[in-house]
Ligand SMILES: [Zn+2]
């Protein structure tokens with residue numbers, strides 16, 4: 001291919017000087033199909049970094065779904081008032097440079113986007129090869145970089161001269177070359193003027209080049225869970241992309257990325273608002289393979305409607321279970337034997353456990369029903385079948401749900417349920433910041449000073465413990481200290497059998513409340529409240545509240561003993 005600067009000595013200056021580096025302008029977006037030649041500028045923009053305008057290098061997709069080069073990420077700073085999860089890479093963050101977002105992102109949420117990196121790498125390789133081919137010497141064009149004001153006939157607000165080049169290989173190849181040279185600002189348009197060939201030649205060059213690029217990258221746009229084209233692609237913190245529905249399926253079984261086994265930080269109830277789709281992949285698919293995408297969406301729709309009716313979750317109205325905790329059940333009623341057998345035979349081994357509601361406390365839209373509306377999906381780990389058909393089953397809590405509709409199937413309850421998950425880690429952090437930042441931070445204050453004190457001080461435990469403004473980590477330490485004290489005092493509810501069944505007291509604030517609620521002798525309706533809480537901080541606060549109550553009761557009990 002040929003490349004000659006055209007009477008413009010300043011043509012080689014970097015586009016960085018033109019593009020305001022602190023606030024990338026959002027791409028003029030169109031989600032419709034793109035024509036190889038007419039939309040060449042727009043197609044090349046898909047490969048450009050909104051920040052530096054060069055073709056994306058090591059692209060990183062942010063939690064807001066926008067992508068930019070790794071080296072174009074803003075400098076990170078320490079994020080204050082966060083104690084959970086507080087891993088090193090979450091304590092560092094930066095303000096999102098995209099005007100549509102402007103949120104704080106944790107560095108740990110921003111890995112190189114594996115799919116985009118691969119796709120754009122292939123595009124570059126293919127274009128490098130094409131530039132040396134015979135075709136690429138055809139289709140000579142003059143390219144003029146113009147902002148949208150100039151194109152609309154309004155005098156440009158920037159008085160720099162426009163950058164102009166004569167390049168060959170058709171519009172697509174030439175515009176990409178302009179971007180590679182740093183002469184095409186992300187938000188600028190290009191005026192193409194054919195020099196030697198007829199327009200027809202250029203269009204056929206662009207058409208066949210785009211086909212080559214699509215063929216070369218097609219396999220990279222398949223999801224590794226469903227092996228089909230990405231449908232509503234979502235990129236995880238580890239940089240791997242899956243269909244949104246496939247992430248739901250992954251999270252039903254595990255919280256690890258199926259490719260790299262790192263923990264997924266996306267809440268599985270992922271609404272598009274909480275976890276926006278990967279915008280660049282969405283644009284690539286809708287712009288460059290609209291037919292394949294439409295066929296994929298149609299197939300997914302059919303698959304969904306072929307699924308069992310909407311009341312597809314078997315429900316056992318019995319007791320309170322918690323995620324990650326075991327529940328042991330003795331199954332003797334014939335209807336539940338049938339239910340369990342079906343769960344085992346289907347290979348899915350799951351059913352929902354909901355708490356009996358004898359007082360018929362109103363459950364939202366469900367009304368005064370005989371069960372509580374929040375439950376836990378249980379996975380059958382072990383089953384011991386007795387000769388008379390009864391069985392003992394050991395289950396483990398997988399995830400929480402809320403019942404939307406319910407009915408009866410062969411005597412047992414079935415329901416349409418909605419999975420309940422915690423808010424995202426980013427929202428959790430924001431919550432902690434908002435709840436702890438105005439509190440006076442008294443680092444010397446220790447919960448134990450107040451509640452661990454022997455009763456003969458003659459004063460009731462001080463209520464100054466500001467549970468509402470304590471950090472997640474302080475609450476966790478407060479709870480853990482209570483368990484240690486109770487253990488030292490050989491509290492009967494912490495018998496070794498309890499540890500054998502439920503394991504050691506977890507230090508993870510996300511897990512502790514489930515364990516605590518499983519072992520603490522307090523009312524089930526009180527513990528039930530945990531199931532509807534979607535923040536680690538709120539659940540810990542509830543546990544700490546129980547402890548505070550217990551401790552003050554114990555204190556008065558002891559005080560009375562001393563008094564007599
Ligand atoms: Zn953002």
Ligand SMILES: [Zn+2]
Pocket residue numbers: 049050051052053054056057068069070071072
């Ligand atoms: Zn960049």
Ligand SMILES: [Zn+2]
Pocket residue numbers: 223224225226227228230231242243246
């Ligand atoms: Zn998929």
Ligand SMILES: [Zn+2]
Pocket residue numbers: 236238239240257258259260261262
């Ligand atoms: Zn991964």
